Amino acid sequence: MIPYAELPFPRTDAALNALRFAAGIEAPAIFNHSLRTYLYGRAAGERRGLRPDRDYDDELLFLGCVLHDAGLSDEGNGDQRFDLDGADLAANFLTEMGMPADRVxxxxxxxxxxxxxDLAQRKRPEIALVSAGAGLDLGDDDPPVLPPGYADRVHTALPRLHAAAVLHDTIVGQARAKPHKAPPFSMPGELLRQQTGQRWPTWRELNEAGPWNDYAGLPPTTDPDTVRD
Structure with a gap:
């Protein structure tokens, strides 16, 4: 039986294998979030006049969506930010399946x-719509993109299961165990800072810790009337 037969997912071998792979390694809330990301990403594309397999490769969009949080699994929990760990895990999985390098x-x-x-939106639709779909699933629908009632139908098929809370706790949990996965000024770093109250270094403090002594001899201020480039 094809899983989620009632939903408009691509049914290629690669898509079905990725679906099963993600289901096997991710928490149910994160897995459902990943599938909703595809449905919302496609809806965002339709709002822009983009049609699957006419204006973009639907299989590639699905693969990017269903695997986009693979870095939040035990298998994907490496030594980088979770987005990069997930990208590497997905690339290895697809390469082992025999997918050509340009598609990977x-x-x-x-x-x-x-x-x-903002950066993803400047890329091809298969990249832009993953970011757009993930944002929509976390409530970024202002101005409205999704058709009336669409989210209700999606949630019936793919319950939220406290998705935002599970994502937050998984990201922070990884970062607590491996703080280098949440560098200052990154999204994981900000979530960790909010959770722990940790203070981030200022620009000046970061540079004073470096080797170039750019602030040597300058007064302890960042007032633009005092410090000139």
Whole structure:
């Protein structure tokens, strides 16, 4: 039996294998979030006049969506930010399936850039719509993109299961165990800072810790009337 037969997912071998792979390694809330990301990403594309397999490769969009949070699984929990760990895990999985390198690269980019909305939107639709769909599933629908009642139908098929809370706790849990996965000024770093109250270094403090002594002899201020480039 084909899983989720009632939903408009691509039914290629690669898509079905990725679906099963993600289901086997991810928490149910994160897995459902990943599938909703595809449905919402496609809806965002339709709002822009983009049609699957006419204006973009639907299989690549699905692969980017269903695997975009693979870095939040035990298998994907490496030593980088979770978005990069997930991109690497997805690329290895697809390469082992025999997918050509140029197609793997698109999926890697889609996953690695999905937290960088403004940057992703400048890329090809298979990349841009992963980021857009993930944002929509976390409530970023202003101005409205999704048709009236669409989210209700999607949630009936793919319950939320406290998705935002599970994502937050998984990201922070990884970062607590491996703080280098949440560098300052990154999204994981900000979630960890909010949870722990940890203070981030200022620009000046970061540079004073470096080797170039750019602030040597300058007064302890960042007042633009005092400090000139």
């Amino acid at each position: 690269e698109v999926v890697w980019d889609a996953i690695a850039l999905h937290l960088c909305f």
